[in-house]
Amino acid sequence: MxxxxxxxxxxxxxxxxxxxxxxxxxxxxxxxxxxxxxxxxxxxxxxxxxxxxxxxxxxxxxxxxxxxxxxxxxxxxxxxPNAHRPHHHLVCAQCGAIRDVHPAGNPLADLPTDERYGFMVSGVEVTYRGICPNCAATA
Amino acid sequence: MxxxxxxxxxxxxxxxxxxxxxxxxxxxxxxxxxxxxxxxxxxxxxxxxxxxxxxxxxxxxxxxxxxxxxxxxxxxxxxxPNAHRPHHHLVCAQCGAIRDVHPAGNPLADLPTDERYGFMVSGVEVTYRGICPNCAATA
DNA sequence: GCTTGACTTAGACATTGTCCATTGTAGGAT
DNA sequence: ATCCTACAATGGACAATGTCTAAGTCAAGC
Missing domain, CATH: 1.10.10.10 (Winged helix-like DNA-binding domain superfamily/Winged helix DNA-binding domain)
Known part of the structure; x- marks a missing residue:
């Protein structure tokens, strides 16, 4: 378990x-x-x-x-607790409900060198925001 | 000004x-x-x-x-204050310095329908994390 | 079953943010 | 130019979240 x-x-x-x-x-x-x-x-x-x-x-x-x-x-x-499978989050702006999501693409690759300002970039977090079905129905 | x-x-x-x-x-x-x-x-x-x-x-x-x-x-x-040009952020994990960045690609398009859990997705925030040149030099 | 150092506890404290009743004032009306 | 009034500012109490400390407790090895 x-x-x-x-x-x-x-x-x-x-x-x-x-x-x-x-x-x-x-x-x-x-x-x-x-x-x-x-x-x-x-x-x-x-x-x-x-x-x-x-x-x-x-x-x-x-x-x-x-x-x-x-x-x-x-x-x-x-x-x-789901630390071992990389994932991002989808958050309901109204009730705060959160789902794990696994978008396609690699945002790290999307950051060009001239936008890195000399940083050693090591990670990226992506947070999608929206309205969950529940809140959409109640609204 | x-x-x-x-x-x-x-x-x-x-x-x-x-x-x-x-x-x-x-x-x-x-x-x-x-x-x-x-x-x-x-x-x-x-x-x-x-x-x-x-x-x-x-x-x-x-x-x-x-x-x-x-x-x-x-x-x-x-x-x-830079609310009128969409952008994301690059943050130094050590000193907290922040730069605005404009990555290529569109993370919203990267979230497949079957990963949206019925949400009406309206926006996305991307935060890159790394070490800035200053902190890397001092380390 | 001891011993010991790591773990737990309770509560004070710190930081960040919000609320409210009172006082002040910007800007239109006169 | 002066007055009115609704909107804004003030300051201090309060709330939410998180951190720290000193003292007591216990898991795990001997």
């Missing part, structure tokens, strides 16, 4: 109840929770887990490259 | 000293200040301008479509 948990264990992570819960909460496709949402769900399984621990644990997972930080809106970072 | 100021005046904006200062601070190319940076520079010209006014004024300019909100890092929104 939890591939994420397995990978973390394989890296010699000290396995605590708190970390297990955070990893379990984050597992899946199209999962993009904020730190607070992760905390809320973690609390429902492990009532005494603290906010600081959730933030720490998420931060460590990001450092290990097992989870991606995404910021599709300005309110809070979101955490995406 | 200030095209931005001219455009705003043309929209029937009530012109106050505060708004003038904010518009002047924001004018130029490759300008991507945070609200607090705008406030700091505005204060040096108009000591009694308040934070709330800067936030309000920036928000209004964004609503009018004369200024873009950019969030290249998670710390604070940045404001980009």
């Amino acid at each position: 939890s591939d994420l948990l397995e990978r973390l264990r394989g890296r010699g992570w000290r396995m605590t109840a708190q970390r297990r819960v955070v990893a379990e909460v984050l597992d899946g496709d199209h999962v993009h929770l904020t730190a607070d949402e992760v905390h809320a769900r973690a609390v429902s399984r492990l009532p005494e887990i603290s906010r600081a621990t959730v933030y720490n644990t998420l931060g460590e997972m990001v450092s290990l490259g097992e989870v991606l930080e995404v910021s599709t809106d300005r309110r809070a970072k979101r955490y995406d | 200030s095209d931005l100021l001219e455009r705003l005046r043309g929209r029937g904006w009530r012109m106050t000293a505060q708004r003038r200062v904010v518009a002047e601070v924001l004018d130029g190319d490759h300008v991507h200040l945070t609200a607090d940076e705008v406030h700091a520079r505005a204060v040096s010209r108009l000591p009694e301008i308040s934070r709330a006014t800067v936030y309000n004024t920036l928000g209004e300019m964004v609503s009018l479509g004369e200024v873009l909100e950019v969030s290249t890092d998670r710390r604070a929104k940045r404001y980009d």
Whole structure:
């Protein structure tokens, strides 16, 4: 079930109840929770887990490259466990729903040398914005 | 000098000293200040301008479509006066420097229908990340 | 079953942004 | 030129998100 948990264990992570819960909460496709949402769900399984621990644990997972930080809106970072398949995001401007997408083309190749200003360009994020079917129907 | 100021005046904006200062601070190319940076520079010209006014004024300019909100890092929104030529951003992962870039290609066309999940896709943001020449030299 | 260093906790603190009631003022009307 | 009035600015409280620290707790190796 939890591939994420397995990978973390394989890296010699000290396995605590708190970390297990955070990893379990984050597992899946199209999962993009904020730190607070992760905390809320973690609390429902492990009532005494603290906010600081959730933030720490998420931060460590990001450092290990097992989870991606995404910021599709300005309110809070979101955490995406799907770190091993490169992908971009499609965000509903109204309700904030997020889907992972895999566009054709390679944006990195589209940035000409004379537009790089001498930077060593290492990555690119693409965020598509629109209205999801749900919000379009309700509107 | 200030095209931005001219455009705003043309929209029937009530012109106050505060708004003038904010518009002047924001004018130029490759300008991507945070609200607090705008406030700091505005204060040096108009000591009694308040934070709330800067936030309000920036928000209004964004609503009018004369200024873009950019969030290249998670710390604070940045404001980009270059709203009338579509462009994307190249960000230094170390020092946060930002350049406007104009990549070839059209990312919107690269998103296949079966990856749109029924969304009405209206826009796309592309953020390139790398290390700027300055930081590369110091490293 | 100990020991130890890493992990967790609670809460104070920092940063960024928003709101509201009050005061001030730009720009049209007189 | 002066007055009015709606719109703008002020400042300070508040909210949301995230970070830090000191003290207590526990997983994992011996």
